[in-house]
Amino acid sequence: MIIEWSLNGSPLRSEVNPFRRLLDYLRGDLKLLGTKEGCREGKCGACTMWVNAEPVNACLILMGQLHGKEVTTIEGLNEKDRFTPLQESFLTSSAIECGFCIPGMIMSGTALLDENPNPNRLEIRTTLKGHLCACTGYQKILDAIEGVALPPASEGSARMRVRK
Numbered sequence: 001m002i003i004e005w006s007l008n009g010s011p012l013r014s015e016v017n018p019f020r021r022l023l024d025y026l027r028g029d030l031k032l033l034g035t036k037e038g039c040r041e042g043k044c045g046a047c048t049m050w051v052n053a054e055p056v057n058a059c060l061i062l063m064g065q066l067h068g069k070e071v072t073t074i075e076g077l078n079e080k081d082r083f084t085p086l087q088e089s090f091l092t093s094s095a096i097e098c099g100f101c102i103p104g105m106i107m108s109g110t111a112l113l114d115e116n117p118n119p120n121r122l123e124i125r126t127t128l129k130g131h132l133c134a135c136t137g138y139q140k141i142l143d144a145i146e147g148v149a150l151p152p153a154s155e156g157s158a159r160m161r162v163r164k
C-alpha cells in the first residue's frame with residue numbers, strides 16, 4: 001500500500017508492506033539505526049519514538065497505521081548534529097553506560113519535559129516505567145532529566161531548553 005506520512009519533518013510518500021513493523025522499516029529499510037531494538041514485544045522501551053508527538057513503542061506499530069501521521073526518531077531531535085540540552089545532561093550526569101536504552105529514554109524524557117517543564121521525581125519515574133536499563137541503576141538517568149527541568153517561574157519555555 002501507499003502511505004503519505006512524515007519522518008523527522010520530511011513529508012514522504014512510501015510504498016510499504018502494511019504489516020511490516022515501523023521499527024523494522026526504519027532500521028532495516030531506511031538504515032536509521034539510532035532507535036534500538038530490544039524485546040520486540042513492547043516491554044523494554046528501547047524502540048521508543050514519537051507518532052504525532054506521542055511516545056510509542058515502534059516494535060508494536062505497523063506501517064499500515066501510519067498514513068497521515070508524523071513520525072519522529074532520535075535522529076529527528078538534533079539540529080545541525082548538535083546534542084539537545086537533555087542529551088547533554090545525560091552526558092554530564094554520567095547517565096550513559098552501554099547506551100542501548102538511552103535513545104528511548106531521551107525520546108520519553110523530551111516528551112515529558114515538553115509537556116511538563118518541571119516534573120518532580122515521581123513524575124519522571126512514572127514516565128520511565130516502560131523503559132528498562134541493564135546498566136545504570138536508573139538514578140543518574142533520573143538526575144539527567146531532573147537536571148534540565150525548569151524552575152516553575154520559567155514554565156512555558158521547556159521546548160527550547162529541551163530541544164534547543
Ligand code: FES
Nearest residue numbers: 038039040045059
Ligand atoms: S523493542 Fe520495542 S519495547 Fe522492546
Ligand code: FES
Nearest residue numbers: 098101133134135
Ligand atoms: S545504559 Fe546500558 S542498558 Fe541502559
